[in-house]
Amino acid sequence: MSSLRGWRLWTLLGFLAASTGLPAVVPNDYLLQVLFRIALFAALGLAWNLVGGYAGQLSLGHVAYFGVGAYGLALFTEHSVPKWISVFLAASVAALFAAVIGRIVFRLRGPYFTLSTIAFAEVLRLTATNLNMTGGAIGLTTPALFTGNSFWTLFYLAAVFLAFITFLVNYWVSRSRFGYYLLAIREDEDTASAVGIDTAGYKLRALLISAFITALGGALYASAFQFIVPDSVLTIDISVQIAIITMLGGAGTLPGPVVGAVLLLGASEMFKEQFKESHLLIYGLLIVVVVLFLPEGIVGGFEQRLRRRKKPPADATALAPGGN
């Protein structure tokens, strides 16, 4: 695990400065909105990275926490809770919800785990569609956390801030015992438990943090568009997009989700203008190319290539005879 010093620290600070300065040179609200989505999905990807990257649990149900964040903000403010408190209350509810879901889905491994996460998210979508409290298919209005002329600038900066905090959480995880334990769980659960790791407990802890941040993202998203329906904040598309962004950039790496969000959302936006409807084709091709040639993601593949070059000569693996 590389430490955050020297050029790495400067790259991070430079990137952060550039990101926060960007609104000053961006001419219109439309582009700011695109940037907001990129920053938001970078944050969501980083949050997903804890569970899907480090712990290697391929969740395709993260929209559940996103949706709880969005609906939580709407419902709490409806009951006259101050809006910023509502945001964090909603995120806490999502974490609580994750504690319940996690206890069930983490009993399953591999594709069964993934399917069960989808199932829970779908149950939530159908519930929101059919309950009066959530406005059914008509949805709910959500309060704007920021108002005024610099509306999109402020939302964009809030998303950048969320992404930055989540990056720091990822950084801490990648350097701590907690992170090593998640990696061990990803690599081999039997080995992990043989060195005393409570695999179920650690997976759950990762999910709680991830769900809390994902819900913050959901609330921010709902607040920016001021209106939510089940098909906008509880659709499986969002789960898939979060996962693809992270895997494309490099699951289990620090910069991966950010790279993925910038490339995938940026590219899709660019192609949308140039190729109209056929931009989805290019989006799809991009994913196929990365999966075929960089299965570890862009950052992951790059790191692996660096590591391969460092490999010592073959005879270095020879072992000296053991002590007697």
Add this chain to the structure above:
Amino acid sequence: MPILELDNVTKRFGGLTAVKNVTFTLQEGEIVFIIGPNGAGKTSVFNLISGFLHPDEGSIRFQGKNLSKLPPYQAARLGIGRTFQIVKPLASLSVLENVMLGAFMHTGNTRKAEQEAKKILEFLQMAHLENFPARGLPLAALKRLEIARALATMPKMVLLDEVVSGLTTSEALALAGVVKRLPEWGVSVVGGVEHVMQVVMKIAHRIVVLDHGAKIAEGQPEDVVKQPAVIEAYLGAKYKELTQ
């Protein structure tokens, strides 16, 4: 007081009784090897002791504490280290990180875990491999890595399942030299070996022989290999000729 006591332990998988009324003990500082042909129940016994399986009948006590229903990670925390017959390295992590994971059981400090891991790699003469990814190491190194990771948890006892299988004779003997020294570290050893009797004879204080899940003999290595039941079930007629 023995560190490990198995008392009439039985484990069934459906209609198959993998372990049948097995009783044996391990004293502190002792090296006991379980030998037996393929399918004799050795791996099941290791899984039972380390909490990956739970006995249907009988009890397993470690330092006087009943293990019968404990999950693997808690067995590990009590001081039971283990290696796997089919090596299970954390493939994308480096050798050093693999061993650090063991050390993390008793320290949350990354740097301290690193120092301890280095010490253990030194003991296993693997220090020069520390930055390699575990993936792609030769089998002899992976077997050592399994032991290193287990030792890093500072266990009171390690279970070494087929620790020398698949190794050349010289690699096996080198590794046997390492295992022999474990009691110096305060680690008692239960090993399991299918063949490679050379290794067992050299380092085991005592041998337990399993056949079809049941214990058929126990004792000093030199005595056990002379017993007719053992020769019949395990060593084969050819060995009998050799010993005479």
